[in-house]
Amino acid sequence: MEMSERSLYRPEDTRFEVDVEALITRLRPLLPAEGLITHEQGRRAYECDGLAAYKQLPLLVASPETVDQARAVLRICSESGVPVVARGSGTSLSGGALPHPQGVLLSLAKFDRIKEIDPHRRIARVEPGVRNLAISEAAAPFGLYYAPDPSSQIACSIGGNIAENAGGVHCLKYGLTVHNVLQVTLLTIEGERITLGSLAPESPGYDLLALLTGSEGLLGVIVEVVVQLLPNPLTKQVLMASFPTVETGGHAVAAIIAGGVIPAGLEMMDGPAIQAAEEFIQAGYDTHAAALLICELDGGEAE
CATH class of the missing domain: 3.30.43.10 (Uridine Diphospho-n-acetylenolpyruvylglucosamine Reductase, domain 2)
Structure with missing residues (x-):
């Protein structure tokens, strides 16, 4: 609906x-x-x-x-x-x-337990009410993290992330929720318990897990989730560039991708967004720019 x-x-x-x-x-x-x-x-x-x-x-x-x-x-x-x-x-x-x-x-707010962090298989088994950021916090001692990071990750729950197929700044390189969820257990409206996906990279049959992701809860009520974890990159660097127009900033984005570089994150802010953010948090942004491009690179030193 x-x-x-x-x-x-x-x-x-x-x-x-x-x-x-x-x-x-x-x-x-x-x-x-x-x-x-x-x-x-x-x-x-x-x-x-x-x-x-x-x-x-x-x-x-x-x-x-x-x-x-x-x-x-x-x-x-x-x-x-x-x-x-x-x-x-x-x-x-x-x-x-x-x-x-x-x-x-x-x-599903009370379904908030992290049931398992398996550093060897690089997976986390959690209930749907677990906060997005809490998964990365639980995986951090093992040098792992959960990649999708919507702007509301401090509060949003993983079940809702699946229902909305949430993304975040790192979805450019690491994909949306649908690319990072391995298995989901859900209840149908009749109360039947069903498990979609598997702990293996591929599962046989139709990709019903992808169909479920982004369906806004219309196909079932999620009660357990298994997500894949990624190792923390060896190094990160963030670049910020100012542009005289939004168009030149957009051309820069196209040039970066055309050059074969896939940043971990790539976001652009226009003039009003720059002014609003600077007034709120005093981040030191160039308020004279018509557009700012923030680019995060991660990986090894050679990359």
Whole structure:
């Protein structure tokens, strides 16, 4: 369901009439204390994600702590014909976690354990509520890190990263989330547990893992993730160049790629972005430039 469609739903929409009290009666015994939010004040905190221009109050908010609890919620909602929207940290800027007015908002925030860091196979097995940056922090003692680094990595969760196929400044060289996830375990709306992908570089059959990545939770609720880790580069260097026009900065980007150089990160800022960033953080940017190009190179000294 696209965001534009979601925004059409209204609380008075009678196409999805739900017996709320009966649903609460069935869900409450299955969840921990405070695991089912029914009052408006509590539900209001889940009315939107980072795209605050679109808001919708969910019918109920369920916050399970175990896979069995999440499975039970999904089964009851499926039997009752109640829509379910899964939510991670809610940092998305695309409305990916916008609730359904006659549905249950399923929060995976309590699924926040790092189950395994395997430095030999260079993998991390984590729950969907684990923060993106926390994976790299846990892998750091082994000289490893997780490459995709969206700007919200200090807060965004890996389950949401998969739902949105998040990228980041390093996606130019190391790819998006879809290129760094090996295996995902998810629950269907009926509560069935399915595992897609494998710990090997390739798995047989259709690439359903790629289909799942970026689907905004429409195909299942993620309950476990295995991501690949990369060794820390031997060295890093960051260059910053000023340009008199945005066009010349763009030509520089094309020339770098055409020259066979794939930077770890390559980002450009135009004049208004430079001014805003400098006023906020005083980074020492050239405020007279029409464009700045920030280029990060990593690898061995020869590279």
